[in-house]
Amino acid sequence: MRVNAYAAPSATEPLVPTTIERRDVGPSDVLIEIRYAGICHSDIHLVRGDWGPVTYPQVVGHEIVGVVAEVGAEVTRHRVGDRVGVGCLVNSCRECENCRAGMEQYCLNGAVGTYASVDRDGTITQGGYSTHVVVDEDFVLRVPESIPFEKAAPLLCAGITTYSPLAHWQAGPGTRVAVVGMGGLGHMAVKIAHAMGATVTVLSQSLKKRDDGLALGADEYYATSDPDTFEALKNSFDLIVNTVSAPLDMDAYLGLLRLNGTLVNVGAPPEALPVHAFALSRNRRSFAGSSIGGIPETQEMLDFCAEHGIAPETELISADYVNEAYERVLASDVRYRFVIDIATLA
Numbered sequence: 001m002r003v004n005a006y007a008a009p010s011a012t013e014p015l016v017p018t019t020i021e022r023r024d025v026g027p028s029d030v031l032i033e034i035r036y037a038g039i040c041h042s043d044i045h046l047v048r049g050d051w052g053p054v055t056y057p058q059v060v061g062h063e064i065v066g067v068v069a070e071v072g073a074e075v076t077r078h079r080v081g082d083r084v085g086v087g088c089l090v091n092s093c094r095e096c097e098n099c100r101a102g103m104e105q106y107c108l109n110g111a112v113g114t115y116a117s118v119d120r121d122g123t124i125t126q127g128g129y130s131t132h133v134v135v136d137e138d139f140v141l142r143v144p145e146s147i148p149f150e151k152a153a154p155l156l157c158a159g160i161t162t163y164s165p166l167a168h169w170q171a172g173p174g175t176r177v178a179v180v181g182m183g184g185l186g187h188m189a190v191k192i193a194h195a196m197g198a199t200v201t202v203l204s205q206s207l208k209k210r211d212d213g214l215a216l217g218a219d220e221y222y223a224t225s226d227p228d229t230f231e232a233l234k235n236s237f238d239l240i241v242n243t244v245s246a247p248l249d250m251d252a253y254l255g256l257l258r259l260n261g262t263l264v265n266v267g268a269p270p271e272a273l274p275v276h277a278f279a280l281s282r283n284r285r286s287f288a289g290s291s292i293g294g295i296p297e298t299q300e301m302l303d304f305c306a307e308h309g310i311a312p313e314t315e316l317i318s319a320d321y322v323n324e325a326y327e328r329v330l331a332s333d334v335r336y337r338f339v340i341d342i343a344t345l346a
């Protein structure tokens with residue numbers, strides 16, 4: 001079927017309305033009528049070729065929620081009319097040890113990304129800035145009724161990207177967590193870490209978003225542009241979640257970790273991040289990375305957010321505002337996630 005979409009024609013041109021082909025609904029597929037799609041910083045990096053060559057035209061968007069419109073004959077997990085979501089993955093090998101452990105994002109044979117990936121049939125996957133998508137049922141999530149639909153989309157990338165490391169490194173009562181950066185990812189990290197029971201500190205460039213940070217659940221808020229911050233907070237945190245996708249002085253942040261503390265990167269700057277061995281050996285610190293989450297953990301995150309009444313702060317836009325929204329994301333001028341109302345694409 002041909003469906004409406006917003007696509008990047010090249011690395012340097014604005015996105016434009018177009019139509020794309022979606023595959024027929026196979027026996028294990030679900031056809032989703034997309035209602036909302038979030039705008040992730042990764043969408044912008046990808047369409048502009050920052051992460052390598054892209055086959056254009058390319059539709060991005062991997063924060064997708066919608067309603068099931070049709071299911072294949074063998075589908076058992078979803079029914080027509082269900083509220084569902086799709087995140088960054090639409091397939092994986094399902095056989096390697098990581099897939100078998102429910103961590104398809106680390107598939108040893110390469111997971112299939114929701115956009116700009118080679119799909120099983122050899123076509124290039126096209127993302128959620130579109131009216132419909134066809135996805136294997138195993139990669140479709142249930143979106144609990146209590147999460148407002150227009151706010152649910154960003155959970156599928158920003159939510160799981162921050163939930164997974166917070167869960168893995170056991171943020172909770174008695175742990176001190178710092179969140180670096182108060183953007184799309186950072187504001188979700190604050191909400192989720194707070195809901196898990198941790199003491200939460202935001203480390204942001206300035207104090208401009210301090211009131212928001214405290215309102216979303218942070219206990220403390222510091223400006224990293226102030227050198228006193230690094231002195232005042234040294235040896236303090238069990239876990240630092242770095243959401244900034246630009247190079248930072250990693251040694252300075254590692255110095256904020258207490259004994260056995262971990263600094264985990266979820267932002268993805270294209271540059272290398274140099275670290276001195278002494279910054280790690282003091283306090284037996286770890287420098288780690290984390291990538292989104294597997295399907296079981298993404299469902300766990302959605303259920304956790306429903307249970308704790310957590311949803312992203314969003315600004316709803318029409319599809320024809322996407323190019324302006326990109327400029328505002330790059331200027332950190334959004335509180336805190338743009339969501340496209342896909343009805344404006346129909």
Ligand SMILES: [Zn+2]
Binds near residue numbers: 042062157158
């Ligand atoms: Zn993303």
Ligand SMILES: [Zn+2]
Binds near residue numbers: 095096106108110
């Ligand atoms: Zn695999």
